[in-house]
Amino acid sequence: MNGLVFCTVLVLSASAYVLGQRRALCLIGGKAHARHLASRPRYYGAYVALWCALPALLVFLLWFFLQPVVLERWVIRYLPESLQNLPSDRLGLVLNDVKNLAKGAIVSDQADPAIQAAAEHYRRLHAMTGKALWVAVLGLAALGMQIGYWKIRVSFRARTQVEKLFRFFLLMASTLAVFTTVGIVFSVLFEALRFFQLVPWWEFFLGLKWSPQMAIRADQVGASGAFGMIPVFTGTLLIAAIAMSVAVPLGLFSAIYLSEYAPRKMRAMVKPILEILAGIPTVVYGFFAALTVGPIIRRLGESLGFSVASESALAAGLVMGLMIVPFVSSLSDDVIHAVPNDLRDGSLALGATRSETIKKVVLPAALPGIVGGVLLGVSRAIGETMIVVMAAGLAANLTVNPLSAVTTVTVQIVTLLVGDQEFDSPKTLAAFALGLVLFVATLILNIIALYVVRKYREQYE
Known part of the structure; x- marks a missing residue:
């Protein structure tokens, strides 16, 4: 009805x-x-x-x-x-x-x-x-x-009245988006404060052990669990660094080639194929990392005399980097392609070579958009869960060794909130504390990116 x-x-x-x-x-x-x-x-x-x-x-x-x-x-x-x-x-x-x-x-x-x-x-x-x-x-x-x-x-003047109404709707939509964001922040903040009432904040921010399950025996780690976030965030940064070390060079170089060197027919054919990677489900990447990349890295490491875990940060980071390549490449290609040809022609007219024009003129002019693409890739790397679960494991190890098993913030949040949970337990509330810290870290990353964008935008506009 x-x-x-x-x-x-x-x-x-x-x-x-x-x-x-x-x-x-x-x-x-x-x-x-x-x-x-x-x-x-x-x-x-x-x-x-x-x-x-x-x-x-x-x-x-x-x-x-x-x-x-x-x-x-x-x-x-x-x-x-x-x-x-x-x-x-x-x-x-x-x-x-x-x-x-x-x-x-x-x-x-x-x-x-x-x-x-x-x-x-x-x-x-x-x-x-x-x-x-x-x-x-x-x-x-x-x-x-x-x-x-x-x-x-x-x-x-009907146009004026219609446009006023649509401006009002746009204002309401933006206001709703702002209030939604504020509501999410306050909901996470409220539950995080409840967690810090049960667990001292210094134990969470400075603790070196993560064992959120409540202890049953006295000889377990911590009398009531260990909630140190450092191992979890170390694993997150390690996997994200490996992923971006793969995604940024491959994505940026492919974008430069497609935009500046590739013929139009090749660009029209290669770019859609490259962007197909963005449509592959992350669980497929997880299977690929667990069944193909992980065993290859383990066999290669053992042949060289290294001790490699069955689930390693390197396997998850490499496959995650391949997953992020289309995001960096597509955005960077569009931004580089949008740089006015007048800048290129002026540089070439002054005697610069094609590579010098790209390095000295095109890339600096496109830097704000490239930073945006890289930031999107970093956000995707930090928020990825399935690949980490299948290829890096759930162990919260405080290490920077890429051959060891680690975990990330998002994986722990999902693990803590799976199934029927009581929101009076530190184990469940720890997920909100992790989410709040991750939100603050992402906010700082956005502020840094905006600073870079504004600085170079003022220079080239």
Whole structure:
């Protein structure tokens, strides 16, 4: 039913668009005299369509969100006092039984008479509110269409009104994005503060052991687990460094070749093939790292006399670097290709070679975009989970040896929050503390990148 109401409003809005255009053209005697209008005809159509759609959709959204709450309250008042006074969890079960019985999911003969009466009341209320919704939505749509239709005049600036409305929507969207970000930050911060009430902050920030499971025996690490973040973040930085040492050179060099040296036909063929790597699921990269790259590195290391773990940071970092190459390459190629040819021509005219032009002119001019691509790659490396789980393991080892097994922040967050968890335990709350530190680290990285971008943008614009 909700879908039918929504589609009806869309059909009425399309009709209002056509009527608004026709009225504007009729006022000036036809399409041949459209230049006499204060705005183009399509803006008059859009103005009438917005008048038709917005009030109706607003009521529809309010009904969509408020109707379940209102119906539940009405049904609760219809229940006997013995059921109304139940605890909230048991009352919720009773309401579920009422809804299921009303929808036919429960046989009525097996239900309590009070539940049957409440279900019948729920059906009547649902049908009544559905009819009321149709009347309200269609009435508001027709009224809005009429108001917008009669507001159209030859001198009416419909474009200004439509653009004001769209600017308001853009403002609301940006405000919603900001408040969503703030809500995420405060939710993580609140749970992290609860964690620091149970575990001293110095133990978390300065601890050298990570063992978040609660100890069962007295001889385990820590009497109540060990929550030192340094091994986890060391593993994150180690794998990210290996990945970026692969992704940045390969991605940047391939972007330079495709943009500056490759023929157009080759660029048109190679670039889509390169970008296919970005569409491969990360679990496939994980299988490739665990079944192919990991054993190769282990056999090669043992042949050279090194001790290589079955799951190593090097295997995960190399495969992760290959996964990130398309992000760095595609963005860098687009930015390098967008550098004005006047800069290239001027450098070549002064006697510089092609390679000197690329090094001294093109790359510095494209540096802000290249930094953005590298930053995107770093964010992808820090946030990757599946490849690390399958190729680097879950062991939180404090080491910078790429041949050892390590873990990352995101892997530990997923591990701590898997399954049914109690949010009063330090083990679960530790995930939020890790997330908060990771957020701050990413924020600092963004600030550094913005500083680099602004510095060079001022120089070359």
